[in-house]
Amino acid sequence: MRFSGLIVLSLALFLSGCGKSQTTDHSVHGGGHEAGSAEQVQAIFQVAASPAKSKEETTVTIQIQDMNGKPVNDFDLNHEKKMHLIAVGKDLSYYSHLHPEYKGNGLFTISTKFPAGGDYRLFADFLPSGKEKTVKSHTLTVQGEKASAVAIEPDRTLTKTIDGNEVTLNIDHLMAGMELNLTYTFKDAVTKSPIQDLQPYLGAVGHVVILDANADQYLHVHPTDEKSKGPEAKFMTTFPKSGVYKIWGEFQRGGKVFTVPFVVNVP
Template sequence: MNNTLKVTVFAVALGMTFSAAYGIGTAADPITAPPAGSQHAPHQENTAMNHREQHPEKTSALPAGLQVSRDGYTLDLHTPRITAGRETSLRFAIKDESGKPVTDYTKTHDKELHLIVASHDLNTFRHLHPTRNADGTWSTPVELPAAGDYRVFADFTPAKPGATGLTLGADLAVAGAYQPRELPPQRATAETDGYTVTLSGNLVPGAMSEVTLSVAKDGKPVTDLEPYLGAYGHLVALRAGDLAYLHVHPEGEPGDAVTQPGPAITFMATAPTLGTYRLFLDFKHRDTVHTAAFTVHTGTTTAGTGSPGGHSHDGKGH
């Protein structure tokens, strides 16, 4: 994950190659048609989004989360298979080049490590904060509602001179009766837990752009958002088809005498390629973290929209 999350809407500044954002449609709710074949890309290895810039001399051109090993570090998933609907302890370790579990990390966004779990169809999303034992083993309880293929992303920074943030990804199989689900359609608003989140801005492949998410409840703007992971909003963007993890950076931070606690949260984002992306915004209000999800199609000028009713995705587990 990168430096700090900044508020106003989520943005993805990719020194890393990341960012998926929902472009909003034309005028009030303009929607840009998706490029041919973009919504149903071929099945590839899943990936996730990291919040930090990458050192070009130390990393490949691949977006974050596509590799289980990178820069001498490996995500060792001890629990590669679980059962749908059953709470299970998900266990893993980050190992260095010698195969030894890493036990020393630099905190980013208030945590040593952020764990993202997402289904390949991007209908289920979890942002978890596992605990680490003295031997370097991480664990967290997780219950996933539907069977299928999932991707686990570990976002962390080793406490080592010159170390940069990494996002490593590994596949997770969830057993049970499998029912394929379509990616939710593109819309400019998303409903979640009684809140309405509106997405505005353009997402342009290979170029940085601004996206803003505005939070309202009962038709009134929310102006008292609470800090969550060092910002008023936290954004994760995943590319449909391979789950490439995009880097997102919010503008401003709580206590900087400039950034307001809502209703708008702004991010700078860069999509690595044309395609379809799924954005997950976490925000905190009245001591509870909520997640709003959006599907976005990139283009030369992108318009994004969100998932309706807040029920087209499952984003529990903060």
Template sequence: MNTATKLSGFALGLAVVFGTTYGAGQLAGPVAEVRVDDHRDDGRHDAADPATTEHDDAGHEADSPDGQLPGGLLVSDRGHTLVPVATAAGEFAFRITGPDGKPVTAYDISHDKRMHLIVARRDLSGFRHVHPQMSPDGTWRVDSPLDGPGTWRAFADFIPTGGEPLTLGVDVTVPGELTEVPLPAPASSTTIDGYTVDLTGTPQPGRSTTLTLTVSRDGVPVTDLEPYLGAYGHLVALRKGDLAYLHVHPEGAPGDGRTAPGPRVSFATEFPTSGAYRLYLDFRHSGVVRTAEFTVQVGDPGAVAAPEDTVPDDGHGTPGHEHD
């Protein structure tokens, strides 16, 4: 059952990290949270002080076998920090500071872009994937992808030149009356704007698994998918509870002489723990990027939310929209 909640002018949800990093001090650092209020008279956002880290309600006590955290759980990692920037209403802005505390201005291109900004509400609805533009001072700006009230998780996915790939995350709260969206039950098929996307593959925690998504339209396989971000599909997975971020890599690439432009797009995946995950597949066809969404259960079904917290997938996914 949906629950309506009034979000006031301060951030309500705390970003969470795994129990294995709770109290890790220099590793984890603070997990920041930001209030976004488009109704201020001066049209600017507020930035709250960093919040204290807490255990994940989902009770994750361990992560990947190599001890590495999934992305997006930390606001600061390997000397780099995601710093939200106050800006005009209707805009979202941030900087990445480096080990010297100064804004980073040099980035490598990854998946055709130097910066990927992914946002999702903490109930795993409202997913958006956009690409900000950087000013000379290292500030990244984009029209705000935060579509409505709620506590959102914003992920900056990038590679600083000369460094390792990083995904940093911060919570942002948009005040207003919020209606929680229950997590849809696991399903192997969904539809979006007349396209049907079928999912095959059985992910297991800590093991490499190939997931294949097959796109059709009106019952006819789509064999002319268009490249998007250097592939025929782009997949993000978020874990229910802490929103651990998994940026999944496609198998093959357009123009490599062996990867067909549909109807199947395959991804090498490794989910670190049991639990419920939400998958978001971006694909482009006829010049429009659409997002197909799935809930998958990895490993122990006991990690799924209680039955009253799930509803059957309505098969509509996220309304189609163009990506930047």
């Protein structure tokens, strides 16, 4: 099942440690499911070998269950996967889009390495059968030498070159609380010719994940035209409040997925 809308998850604060997870209500647009069903689902995050250490393989398990502790067994595919797990560093300089393996009985597991010590926010994005699309979060503290903090500063220009692809982001009427379009334009970085051979990534031309500077606001946006091959990819979203946001666009060309980050200030 596919959604072309967005998910907004409001979170109060970062948790320290790797014990219980923090979840809050969120709203779904374009999902077609009854509002409020996400409140009936909880996610328990655990690390197989605690504490987690940087640069070492870390296995994270995510148990999805109802409010009575009974496992949720059935999940619909959402862009070809039963769960998407977004992992970001506290300063948003680290970003990883993972796909945990479903083991049955509501249990998902993933092994990954974190590059440095510090706090990481994990966002589990999934669709229980018969319920609305759901996002649950957890903050994991990883031991090890911390990387130097990177300031989250708005980009002066919204054009970057990644893996030979020149990507420009255009945002119409950038303002909080208003529905707006995110339009990505792709050119070959050498020839400047329009790129028209983008390949589907997880069933669509691209995916966009957005977080505010404090990781309190989470948005996962899908394209309005999933079958586009370029030179444009368009997305529609609404920034919930004013502030600085980091936007990661994920696309695929030549069999390689490339991620384009931009930082914007939303009035």
